[in-house]
Amino acid sequence: MRVTNVVVTPVAFRDPPLLNAVGVHQPYALRTVIEVNTEDGVTGLGETYGDGPVVAGLRAVAARMAGLDVFDLAGLRRLVRQATTVAAGTGRSELDGRSRAAEVLYSTFEVALLDAQGKALGRPVVDLLGGRVRDEVPYSAYLFYKWASHPDGPEDDWGPALDPDGIVAQAKRMVGEYGFTAIKVKAGVLPPEQECATIHALADAFPGVPLRIDPNTAWSVPTAVEVGRRLAGVLEYLEDPTPGIAGMAAVAAQVEMPLATNMCVVAREHLPPAIAQRAIGVLLSDHHFWGGLRHTQQLGELCDIFDIGLSMHSNSHLGISLAAMTHVAAATEHLTYACDTHYPWKTEDVVEPGPLRFEGGSVRVPSGAGLGVTLDRDALARLHEQWRRSGIRTRDDVTPMRTVQPEWTGALPRF
Ligand SMILES: O=C([O-])C(=O)C[C@H](O)[C@@H](O)C(=O)[O-]
Numbered sequence: 101m102r103v104t105n106v107v108v109t110p111v112a113f114r115d116p117p118l119l120n121a122v123g124v125h126q127p128y129a130l131r132t133v134i135e136v137n138t139e140d141g142v143t144g145l146g147e148t149y150g151d152g153p154v155v156a157g158l159r160a161v162a163a164r165m166a167g168l169d170v171f172d173l174a175g176l177r178r179l180v181r182q183a184t185t186v187a188a189g190t191g192r193s194e195l196d197g198r199s200r201a202a203e204v205l206y207s208t209f210e211v212a213l214l215d216a217q218g219k220a221l222g223r224p225v226v227d228l229l230g231g232r233v234r235d236e237v238p239y240s241a242y243l244f245y246k247w248a249s250h251p252d253g254p255e256d257d258w259g260p261a262l263d264p265d266g267i268v269a270q271a272k273r274m275v276g277e278y279g280f281t282a283i284k285v286k287a288g289v290l291p292p293e294q295e296c297a298t299i300h301a302l303a304d305a306f307p308g309v310p311l312r313i314d315p316n317t318a319w320s321v322p323t324a325v326e327v328g329r330r331l332a333g334v335l336e337y338l339e340d341p342t343p344g345i346a347g348m349a350a351v352a353a354q355v356e357m358p359l360a361t362n363m364c365v366v367a368r369e370h371l372p373p374a375i376a377q378r379a380i381g382v383l384l385s386d387h388h389f390w391g392g393l394r395h396t397q398q399l400g401e402l403c404d405i406f407d408i409g410l411s412m413h414s415n416s417h418l419g420i421s422l423a424a425m426t427h428v429a430a431a432t433e434h435l436t437y438a439c440d441t442h443y444p445w446k447t448e449d450v451v452e453p454g455p456l457r458f459e460g461g462s463v464r465v466p467s468g469a470g471l472g473v474t475l476d477r478d479a480l481a482r483l484h485e486q487w488r489r490s491g492i493r494t495r496d497d498v499t500p501m502r503t504v505q506p507e508w509t510g511a512l513p514r515f
Pocket residue numbers: 118119120286314316362413414415416440
């Protein structure tokens with residue numbers, strides 16, 4: 101089964117004004133959809149980030165894909181290495197093709213090839229990953245402080261959430277609609293004592309529901325320790341309170357709950373020092389930058405060996421990514437927490453509605469062949485046109501914040 105050609109389509113979809121430590125989401129989030137076509141008429145789908153350099157890298161790999169056997173993932177690794185070597189222009193690929201850029205590119209195509217393999221064999225991707233250890237993947241309610249609207253934009257139907265009551269109301273709606281059984285709060289937005297009040301309000305409103313808070317390194321070590329002490333007994337984990345492995349290790353030594361990260365351990369070379377310094381108790385995997393679905397499973401095994409919990413990170417994403425996340429999570433034994441997803445925040449998608457439904461906070465692994473999702477070509481064209489018109493070519497949460505607070509820099513840690 102050989103690849104004939106690859107179509108790379110950048111898209112933009114509406115995104116609410118969600119606040120985080122560095123600023124606010126733009127009115128549109130970017131993604132890229134790839135379609136890997138084969139001589140057998142099967143098409144494999146992949147989805148990843150939509151920033152300009154990623155799109156260029158995907159196109160560089162796509163140009164080399166013709167003739168590759170869809171079962172040849174080792175050959176894909178070689179193609180990505182060649183493409184990133186050329187793209188970097190250095191004569192050798194950064195870290196022998198294991199740079200973050202190379203991992204992102206490899207992952208996108210790996211997912212598409214696994215989708216094509218599954219479609220050819222009539223089996224879901226989870227079976228190609230060794231079979232399911234769970235039929236349903238639990239996700240968490242991912243709450244954000246948010247504005248009622250983007251500057252000069254219309255109000256969305258979630259309304260503002262800028263205090264504990266606003267977040268509790270948001271949680272009630274999200275848990276009511278999707279049934280989530282764990283809750284995450286994106287923090288680093290308000291002074292830490294106000295964010296602690298939000299967590300206590302959630303603990304009162306949702307007794308017994310596991311809670312997590314993630315300020316994306318907005319806090320200094322002393323602030324993080326103070327918050328960790330205030331929230332003792334209330335959090336299942338504290339995510340990226342402060343920057344760097346050494347900073348996380350200093351906090352971890354002084355608070356009782358495990359620290360989680362998708363910021364200080366984001367590549368294989370970060371694991372040995374983080375383990376040696378006991379900096380983290382939970383790793384948030386993400387197949388988009390951890391080198392694909394199979395490496396994500398291997399990461400789970402590594403975490404198990406070193407007694408580190410495994411959760412899953414998310415960025416604003418569409419249905420192809422949710423399907424891939426669900427297949428790999430279903431095939432990863434050592435998944436110890438509900439996964440993050442931004443999916444409830446989106447109002448547009450490139451896949452037909454159907455298999456990706458949250459029931460009781462979980463998504464059942466799609467049963468169809470491959471990823472089990474169907475590309476909606478009209479929607480893809482519409483969201484591509486939206487990308488063209490939006491003019492947004494890179495994710496930038498700082499600049500839109502400056503329209504409201506001109507002195508804003510997004511520099512961290514802030515508190
Ligand atoms: O867990 C995380 O760090 C994230 O989900 C990163 C995202 O970029 C989040 O901060 C967001 O969407 O604003």
